[in-house]
Amino acid sequence: MMSMTSSTPDQQATTPDTPADAAVAVATPVVATPAATTPASAAPAGLTARALLKQFQEQFPPFRDCLPLAIGIDKQILARLPDLDRKLMRTALGIHTGSLRYLRVMEKAKVRYDLDGAAGAEVTQTHRDHATQVLQQRFKKEAERKKAEREAAAAEEANRLRLEKLNQLTAKFSRKG
Numbered sequence: 001m002m003s004m005t006s007s008t009p010d011q012q013a014t015t016p017d018t019p020a021d022a023a024v025a026v027a028t029p030v031v032a033t034p035a036a037t038t039p040a041s042a043a044p045a046g047l048t049a050r051a052l053l054k055q056f057q058e059q060f061p062p063f064r065d066c067l068p069l070a071i072g073i074d075k076q077i078l079a080r081l082p083d084l085d086r087k088l089m090r091t092a093l094g095i096h097t098g099s100l101r102y103l104r105v106m107e108k109a110k111v112r113y114d115l116d117g118a119a120g121a122e123v124t125q126t127h128r129d130h131a132t133q134v135l136q137q138r139f140k141k142e143a144e145r146k147k148a149e150r151e152a153a154a155a156e157e158a159n160r161l162r163l164e165k166l167n168q169l170t171a172k173f174s175r176k177g
Helices: 019-023 049-059 073-080 086-097 100-108 125-175
Strands: 111-113 119-122
Touching (some): 086 100, 100 125
């Protein structure tokens, strides 16, 4: 069984091995390598993962409407766009499935959709729970970051006030001397 945490995007299988892998394939930011020269229907040279995701959103209703994707959607995409760079596609899928919008939809989803927008397999409770867990972790991390920013700003303000008072005392006592 393959774990998403120990594999690189190059080593990941095109179909998820665990329910957690299927629910969200969160990709770390990866510099996308340009795809080889391909037909206009596939990815042109120099295409980025975000540009490819935009292309998917224009071509396929589930991407545009942010619907839960069918397991094995990567194979469906490759069947329609055979010259597509797999690494670039995986990165684009990771961006999409890791987005807050997609995760929020997955929390409540009942059905998955293929590229044409046709309903397919059911979304399992494990996948919904995983989406909820990822969202909670993100919100917690964001809250901790904001708290640290507030504390740093408060410490900076306290330091500024201390220096201001020190300067006032220095000015007060240096005049009388």
